[in-house]
Amino acid sequence: MIKQGFKNYITCLRYVFTPLGVLALALIWGLSIALPGIAGCFAGLGEQLKSLAAEFQLDLPALAADIGGQVTGLDWSDPNAALETLLNEEWLTATLTECLRAAGVDAEAIAQEFTAAVLEAFARAAMYLLLVGGFVFVGLFAGTLITKKLIRRTIARRSLRKTLVVMLVDALLSATLVFLLACLVLFGNLGAALTLVLCCLLFGFISLLEAYIIHARGRMPMRRIVNLRNIGGLLCSDLLLFLLAGVLILLLALFATPIVSSLLGMTLTQITLLVVGMNAESYVLRVVPAAPEEPGTAPDGQRKAGARKSRA
Numbered sequence: 001m002i003k004q005g006f007k008n009y010i011t012c013l014r015y016v017f018t019p020l021g022v023l024a025l026a027l028i029w030g031l032s033i034a035l036p037g038i039a040g041c042f043a044g045l046g047e048q049l050k051s052l053a054a055e056f057q058l059d060l061p062a063l064a065a066d067i068g069g070q071v072t073g074l075d076w077s078d079p080n081a082a083l084e085t086l087l088n089e090e091w092l093t094a095t096l097t098e099c100l101r102a103a104g105v106d107a108e109a110i111a112q113e114f115t116a117a118v119l120e121a122f123a124r125a126a127m128y129l130l131l132v133g134g135f136v137f138v139g140l141f142a143g144t145l146i147t148k149k150l151i152r153r154t155i156a157r158r159s160l161r162k163t164l165v166v167m168l169v170d171a172l173l174s175a176t177l178v179f180l181l182a183c184l185v186l187f188g189n190l191g192a193a194l195t196l197v198l199c200c201l202l203f204g205f206i207s208l209l210e211a212y213i214i215h216a217r218g219r220m221p222m223r224r225i226v227n228l229r230n231i232g233g234l235l236c237s238d239l240l241l242f243l244l245a246g247v248l249i250l251l252l253a254l255f256a257t258p259i260v261s262s263l264l265g266m267t268l269t270q271i272t273l274l275v276v277g278m279n280a281e282s283y284v285l286r287v288v289p290a291a292p293e294e295p296g297t298a299p300d301g302q303r304k305a306g307a308r309k310s311r312a
Helices: 002-015 018-056 060-072 079-086 089-102 107-155 160-188 192-215 228-255 258-290 300-311
Strands: none
Touching: 002 107, 002 228, 002 258, 018 060, 018 107, 018 258, 060 089, 079 089, 089 107, 107 258, 160 192, 192 228, 192 258, 228 258
16 A cells, blocks of 8 residues: 555656646736736826826926835835835825925825826736736646646546546545544544544545445455555555655755745645545555455446346
8 A cells, every 4th residue: 555655656746747837827828918908007007197297297207206216215125015005095195295296386186196097007907917816726726637637547547437426425425524523523532642543544444435435346345445454554655645745845945946846845735635635546446456356246247148148
């Protein structure tokens, strides 16, 4: 079981760049829409400010220099606070009013119009940024689905019929697991450590039981799959895979840039979770072909053929 888990993990590491590729495609697609839109927003803002400057006979370059001085004077060591201040309507109005008064202009009405134009442009730009965020979310979701499909095809294939059966079995076993865990927590009084051990054993039992129902029911005795030895092996395999993933992520954090280590760490975690979720099925698929059929549990086709020969 442990050897099979490591083999699955090493084999599936080749898909580490698959979710990153899907994410990059989604990000490029979103930026290809958003960047021209944001550029258009600020181009329109520039034209609007030029029109206002011409209407009120303002020296726009000097006004821009004054406002730039106010903006650079913010505490950019905390970018979030600085941006929050910059996009605050009261701060913008007060700053524009001060700069316009320094230019010798009646500031109140002009400052409000300038502020409205700037805030409208930033609001439109924010919508495009939200659009990019939506593309990123879709890229993450699609990358996870594609990676899961590739890993399943590699270590635990299943047909569409079995996939539908899994949905039903998952729902039933998950509800059972939640009920048993709730009973342990509410009525067990077993202590945190013992409760954790029992939860892990239940997880291993249900994982192997589900894999047996899907891939081996009627082909071998259930006790050959669902037993304490296999449950312990599955839990040890999963624990070792999480430890290996943690070591790899730590090495990335030490020797790579924060962005690279974060992205690769995310994909390693994703692959680890997917492999751990399929280890039980992979083990059963490896064991079943070599197992002799149980007496009286031949496949339907063989039973039908035998029945036809008997009638003949």
